[in-house]
Amino acid sequence: MLEEAKIPVYVLNPRRVTEIMDAIESVGDLCGVAQRARVRVASLRQRIQGVTDAVRGKGKPLVFLVINVKPLMSVNRNTTHHDIIEMAGGRNMAEGQRITYPRLSLEEVIRRGPEVIIISSMDRSGEHERARREWFQWDTIPAVRKGHVYLINSDLIDRAAPRIIDGLEEMAKLIHPEIAWNERR
């Protein structure tokens, strides 16, 4: 439709974090600020490197990322979220699901026993904090036992933009709290 109106259209569909970096550079080129984009992306790539270096050789805990609380929904391997979990040094519990954003039964989560549960929350009302607390009744799940049930601001991991690196760093801190992140800066 936009093409019919003679408005130039460029399509970007990045799935991986590295593709997002490339996309930012492409947008920079298209908008005539190639140099600024390249500088920006170089610093983002450095931060990615920082995270992947830090988690290298560490254990890979099983991570359950909750993108919707009711019904319980997660992400499979065809998502940027999956890529972030992997880069942050975790294993995505729902990676093998056929549906991109699969609905999972509570029973399946209990059976799989994730070591970290991260709830992606779209708003700051008490709703998600309540959802977080509700997990604590399922105390055979390792994540619950160790208290590794967290909230993450969904804006940080849902947007294919520079912010996603904030999300990656945040995610890595949640998955690997044992690493002394501040000293690494």
Place this chain on the structure above:
Amino acid sequence: MRGAKDQIVTPLRVLSIGTSLSIVLIVVALISLSMGPAKVSLVDILSWCAGMGSVDETASMILAKIRLPRILLAGLVGFTLSLGGVVFQVLLRNPLAEPFILGISSGAAIGAIGGIVLGLGFTVGVPLLAFLSALGTILLVMGISSRHGGLESSTLLLTGVIVNAFFTAIIMFFIATASDSRLHSMLFWLYGDLSQSKYIQLSICLPLVLIVSGVIYLFSRHLNLIVGGEQSALHMGVEVELVKWVSFIGISLITGVVVSFSGIIGFVGLIVPHLMRMILGPDHRVLLPASALGGAVFLIAADTVARTIISPSELPVGVITAFLGAPFFIYLLKKRGSQWTQD
């Protein structure tokens, strides 16, 4: 005309049908208990039920806190909707009647969706709002259609249908303007879902359902007479208006309560009463308990399919009730006729 229908209803017959359906109910519940992503064998289930712990901690938690409350709630919801279906079909003198027809479903849905929009929780806030708005709706419908203290069936039916249509428009407005995250929760509630079943919900529903179904059962002879026509029932000494008011309010109350926890589960209240009528004949002394128990069996079975068929994912149970129920219903309808008209 044919076999079962002509059988004389004796207390013994009521008891034997009740007992056999209860046994079916228990067997179906046990099988359902053994099914799900976590593998637990039927033998382990039986020993677990007997209190001998041969299952591990995780399995025991799954059985006690996820599967059992869910099966019990499914049974109770099926029981209620199906009982409501029988009563509404008689009192509204319409084979298409089901407990939602007077606006309970859309009334409850408005409340639930309002609760979701406001960000209330699914344990108390959403069900409470759903229940209150279901009750408000049914009182509105009954208020509009009552004339000189009497409830006329066709007026009641039409009012229910129109109020349903009006509320559905509001629901569609909310859905069209909902944000992504809320949309999932809304659709989920509208399709019926039992995955959040908890014992607390049972303890709220069970006493109400028991009391109301007891009262309705006392009316079973009256219902038999009302089937033959309200005028003739009146002449035979049935307080038709009293039976109608009490039944409508009682059924609406329990339907509103269960639906506020389960969401809208269609089809159960329509087909199970007809199935039982086809199989056992139209005498309400048999039909009421048989439909209620049959509804429980049917919904437990349907929900078991819903939670296992695409495991580890789940389907809304409303998808299954119609998908499984409709073909079976058509088959019986072809074979036996509706048994609706008193020929």
